[in-house]
Amino acid sequence: xxxxxxxxxxxxxxxxxxxKAKDKRAAELQKQYGHRKLGFKQTFKRYWQLWAMxxxxxxxxxxxxxxxxxxIQLAFREFDFTKGLTGGEWVGFxxxxxxxxxxxxxxxxxxxxxxxxxxxxxxxxFPIILALLINQIHSSKVKxxxxxxxxxxxxxxxxxxxxxxxxxxxxxVGVLTRxxxxxxxxxxxxxxxxxxxxxxxxxxxxxxHVGWNSIIYLAALSSVDTALYEAAKIDGAGRLQLIRYxxxxxxxxxxxVLLILNMGGVLNVGFEKVFLMQNTLNIDASExxxxxxxxxxxxxxxxxxxxxxxLFNMLxxxxxxxxxxxxxxxxxxxxxx
Amino acid sequence: xxxxxxxxxxxxxxxxxxxIQAPGRADIPENKKHITQRTPGDWVxxxxxxxxxxxxxxxxxxxxxxxxxxxxxxxxxxxNGQVLVLPKGFSWYGYEQIFQDSRIWTGYRNTxxxxxxxxxxxxxxxLPAAFALSRSEFRGRRLIMLFFTITxxxxxGLIPTYLLYKQVGLIDSWLxxxxxxxxxxxxxxxxxxxxxxxxPEELHDAAQIDGLGYFSYFVRIVLPLSSxxxxxxxxxxxxxxWNDFFTGLIYINTYEKQPLQMVLRxxxxxxxxxxxxxxxxxxxxxxxxxxxxxxxGVIIASTLPxxxxxxxxxxxxxxxxxxxxxKG
Numbered sequence: 001x002x003x004x005x006x007x008x009x010x011x012x013x014x015x016x017x018x019x020k021a022k023d024k025r026a027a028e029l030q031k032q033y034g035h036r037k038l039g040f041k042q043t044f045k046r047y048w049q050l051w052a053m054x055x056x057x058x059x060x061x062x063x064x065x066x067x068x069x070x071x072i073q074l075a076f077r078e079f080d081f082t083k084g085l086t087g088g089e090w091v092g093f094x095x096x097x098x099x100x101x102x103x104x105x106x107x108x109x110x111x112x113x114x115x116x117x118x119x120x121x122x123x124x125x126f127p128i129i130l131a132l133l134i135n136q137i138h139s140s141k142v143k144x145x146x147x148x149x150x151x152x153x154x155x156x157x158x159x160x161x162x163x164x165x166x167x168x169x170x171x172x173v174g175v176l177t178r179x180x181x182x183x184x185x186x187x188x189x190x191x192x193x194x195x196x197x198x199x200x201x202x203x204x205x206x207x208x209h210v211g212w213n214s215i216i217y218l219a220a221l222s223s224v225d226t227a228l229y230e231a232a233k234i235d236g237a238g239r240l241q242l243i244r245y246x247x248x249x250x251x252x253x254x255x256x257v258l259l260i261l262n263m264g265g266v267l268n269v270g271f272e273k274v275f276l277m278q279n280t281l282n283i284d285a286s287e288x289x290x291x292x293x294x295x296x297x298x299x300x301x302x303x304x305x306x307x308x309x310x311l312f313n314m315l316x317x318x319x320x321x322x323x324x325x326x327x328x329x330x331x332x333x334x335x336x337x
Numbered sequence: 338x339x340x341x342x343x344x345x346x347x348x349x350x351x352x353x354x355x356x357i358q359a360p361g362r363a364d365i366p367e368n369k370k371h372i373t374q375r376t377p378g379d380w381v382x383x384x385x386x387x388x389x390x391x392x393x394x395x396x397x398x399x400x401x402x403x404x405x406x407x408x409x410x411x412x413x414x415x416x417n418g419q420v421l422v423l424p425k426g427f428s429w430y431g432y433e434q435i436f437q438d439s440r441i442w443t444g445y446r447n448t449x450x451x452x453x454x455x456x457x458x459x460x461x462x463x464l465p466a467a468f469a470l471s472r473s474e475f476r477g478r479r480l481i482m483l484f485f486t487i488t489x490x491x492x493x494g495l496i497p498t499y500l501l502y503k504q505v506g507l508i509d510s511w512l513x514x515x516x517x518x519x520x521x522x523x524x525x526x527x528x529x530x531x532x533x534x535x536x537p538e539e540l541h542d543a544a545q546i547d548g549l550g551y552f553s554y555f556v557r558i559v560l561p562l563s564s565x566x567x568x569x570x571x572x573x574x575x576x577x578x579w580n581d582f583f584t585g586l587i588y589i590n591t592y593e594k595q596p597l598q599m600v601l602r603x604x605x606x607x608x609x610x611x612x613x614x615x616x617x618x619x620x621x622x623x624x625x626x627x628x629x630x631x632x633x634g635v636i637i638a639s640t641l642p643x644x645x646x647x648x649x650x651x652x653x654x655x656x657x658x659x660x661x662x663x664k665g
Contacts, residue, residue, distance in 0.1 A: 047476070050469040054481055057466035057520045061488060064517040068493020069499045074500075130393065136386045146390060148651055149398055155643050157580035159598050160636050163605035164400060167407075167632060174418040175403055207397065209609030215654065239382045253569035272582055278607060297496045298587065318490065 019146075075308035088304070095308035112288040116269045118202045120262050126210045128255065131217035132247055136239075150211025162276040165204055166191060174201065192281030201277065216258065221252045256328045263324035289313045369610035408432070408633035415629070430627060431634030443593060443598030451514035451596055454577035459574040460567065462519045468555050471536075485522045495587070502588060512582065513588045514596065521577070524570045531566040532559065569653045572646070579643065582632065601639055605632050 075095060077088035098106060130150065137143045153161075168176035177190065187193055190200065226292040228246050237245060271290040278286045287308060297306025407415045411426025419425055433631055435441055470478045493501070499508075507513040536559055544554040560567070582598035 050472055050475045053465035053469040056462050060519040061485060065488040068497040071497025073498055116546050131390055149394055155576050155599055156640055159582050159601045178418045207525055239379060265614060303496045307494055309495045316455050
């Protein structure tokens with residue numbers, strides 16, 4: 001086949017493709033334009049089924065997510081059993097002041113921030129390390145095996161995890177108590193020691209979720225163009241340098257977004273786990289805002305006070321979310337809004 | 338348990354690699370290259386990597402394995418630290434006690450009811466909404482998405498929620514396990530992203546030509562193609578219901594309505610107060626050592642359903658979570 005004929009054929013193909021693209025664009029324009037011309041009646045006739053499909057979810061969310069939000073005004077009112085949720089007298093910031101002046105305020109804030117920051121930082125670092133590690137495994141069978149094993153604890157309930165911790169760390173006889181004794185870490189009662197509450201909390205948290213949280217980084221790593229590795233190898237990069245200069249930059253944007261989302265929950269220490277791990281001995285280190293809200297609100301029926309504390313908690317979270325997002329935008333140009 | 342389940346997971350990962358390199362063809366030469374170019378430094382790194390991987394595997398799986406062997410071992414040996422790798426002094430005592438404990442069966446029955454009905458409602462509400470929101474011609478989609486997304490960051494808090502449930506009569510009713518959590522926005526976003534990216538638009542064009550409305554298009558064409566996402570979302574919801582402890586704690590007063598997790602807490606954790614001499618609830622009649630064996634057994638009995646389902650569904654995880662990651 002001569003070069004000329006080949007060129008002509010390529011030309012023809014290019015022309016055909018250009019024509020196709022043009023047609024498609026025109027069709028799209030027409031489609032868009034067509035839609036815009038539709039009146040309300042026609043739009044409804046054509047799309048009511050979509051609305052009908054979305055409607056149940058909207059109704060559920062409106063009632064059970066937005067309903068309680070309307071009730072937040074309780075934080076600024078006296079609760080009155082006879083007048084219902086919003087009928088009480090307006091008292092402004094009375095309950096917020098009461099919280100700030102409370103002797104427990106400092107302890108609660110410190111405990112909440114300490115537990116959640118440790119969990120946030122460790123729960124952020126370890127999945128990244130694990131993902132980089134799993135990514136180094138070449139055999140896909142081994143890779144799958146490691147992933148299967150590491151995801152498993154994610155699905156175990158909090159009650160079971162906490163009771164496992166209790167059993168393992170039982171004074172003198174627990175399997176972990178013994179193991180830690182061997183490497184020189186002793187305590188009369190691990191679960192009763194206020195200083196050990198935070199480490200036990202975050203280590204068990206990492207144990208449970210490290211595998212699951214690494215999936216997203218593995219996804220980012222698996223989409224790296226292999227040509228990058230080849231190019232780096234030709235430039236003389238070793239294994240560690242491949243990780244440093246190819247893998248880590250590939251997951252940085254994902255890290256950023258996840259860090260922001262985590263920051264938004266900085267005061268949201270999981271109620272369930274802290275609550276279940278609490279005992280009379282470690283309460284000084286383990287009382288956090290959410291458990292306090294529960295005790296004040298439901299056990300002592302101080303509805304307005306509890307609502308005010310909850311609202312304060314949410315506002316702090318929101319502030320952290322916004323700050324983290326702004327910082328991330330400045331630093332890495334990626335944010336969630 | 339996991340040996341059978343490994344290959345599907347890796348397949349999922351390979352599939353995502355597929356766009357870069359054809360599976361099988363490019364893999365083999367690359368491996369060979371590694372062998373030929375291997376330097377002493379590479380060997381050291383390899384050994385370190387394998388050591389780390391082994392460490393991760395052992396530290397994650399051993400606690401679970403220990404619970405299994407401790408549940409069927411003589412508790413004196415367990416407490417002496419002699420049961421480490423395999424069961425010793427075989428004893429079914431813990432499981433015998435569990436089978437006779439009516440609380441566990443009530444809890445089990447309740448949780449199965451809540452989980453099955455709840456998950457069905459979740460899917461029936463979430464999937465159509467996710468589909469509708471995945472259609473670009475749906476005018477309200479941006480607004481409705483915003484409406485949903487806000488709830489991920491803002492909520493009413495414990496007391497306003499409690500009072501609302503009280504108003505609508507959900508307190509101490511089994512419906513509280515099912516109705517309020519009908520939509521999980523995170524799962525909705527995952528499903529929407531799946532419909533957006535994995536269902537070819539041509540199918541919709543063809544369906545329109547055939548005169549199918551959105552309802553029948555969704556039910557007859559989209560759903561049969563979406564078994565992966567239905568499995569993943571279904572599992573997420575199922576696990577959420579199965580592990581739900583909070584709802585029982587806050588909104589349920591009658592013990593007969595309590596789900597398994599609350600019963601577990603009674604047996605597993607309230608009993609630990611008994612060690613200090615104050616509790617008189619579960620297992621108080623047993624010696625402390627035997628109470629421990631019951632606890633190990635209960636942990637297994639309550640987690641077993643999950644361990645049975647897990648290998649079948651985990652192959653979809655990578656896919657499901659990755660889809661969520663794209664647009665999450």
